[in-house]
Amino acid sequence: MSRRLPQIHNVVEEHIGPFRQQQLDLEFSNGERRHFQRLVSGGHGAVVVVPMLDDETVLLVREYAAGLHRYELGLVKGRIDAGESPIEAADRELKEEAGYGAHSLDVLRSLSLAPTYMSHQSWLVVARQLYPQRLPGDEPEELEVVPWKLAELDQLMLREDFSEGRSLAALFIAREWLRGGA
Incomplete structure (x- = not known):
């Protein structure tokens, strides 16, 4: 099943060493809203x-x-x-x-x-x-x-x-x- 990616309403970011921690305010295609956290690599992989x-x-x-x-x-x-x-x-x-x-x-x-x-x-x-x-x-x-x-x-x-x-x-x-x- 192919789904539309959730819409990102807001991103709050904090730097932690070589990473950035982001809190995402997401809305899914069914209308549900959730907060997800992710670590974003600061390098080139x-x-x-x-x-x-x-x-x-x-x-x-x-x-x-x-x-x-x-x-x-x-x-x-x-x-x-x-x-x-x-x-x-x-x-x-x-x-x-x-x-x-x-x-x-x-x-x-x-x-x-x-x-x-x-x-x-x-x-x-x-x-x-x-x-x-x-x-x-x-x-x-x-x-x-x-x-x-x-x-x-x-x-x-x-x-x-x-x-x-x-x-x-x-x-x-x-x-x-x-x-x-x-």
Whole structure:
């Protein structure tokens, strides 16, 4: 079913770090009025990189996750800087976080975090034909790089220290894309 988007009557905005919190006064097509809150990203989005060491092995990184106060295993990821394309940001983040560059980078799609209340989007990029190259990054410590076989995603998806939704979704999407004759 196709519906007309709600009419926005008013927006009240407050800045919170890199985000803007907005309170929307909405009217739906059936006449119902509601207030919704959303976080609007202040940047240019982010990238989630699936770095393929070879046809069967992805490189994961282990880094401190302040939100959960633990070390978390996941994919290379980071923000897209002003003037960067998702491809350029993916290559830079890969060099900063994992110590590799890529000769082949493919943008597969965008992923949203929580589209009912956030505008943030991350671009899923598959990186292949890797070569060693490190750039200084903004991480407070060097990240541990962990090779993982795509054939063992069933084991990875149940690990307590691998819980970030973008990383999990990106691996399954990339695996299917790679199987399809990339």
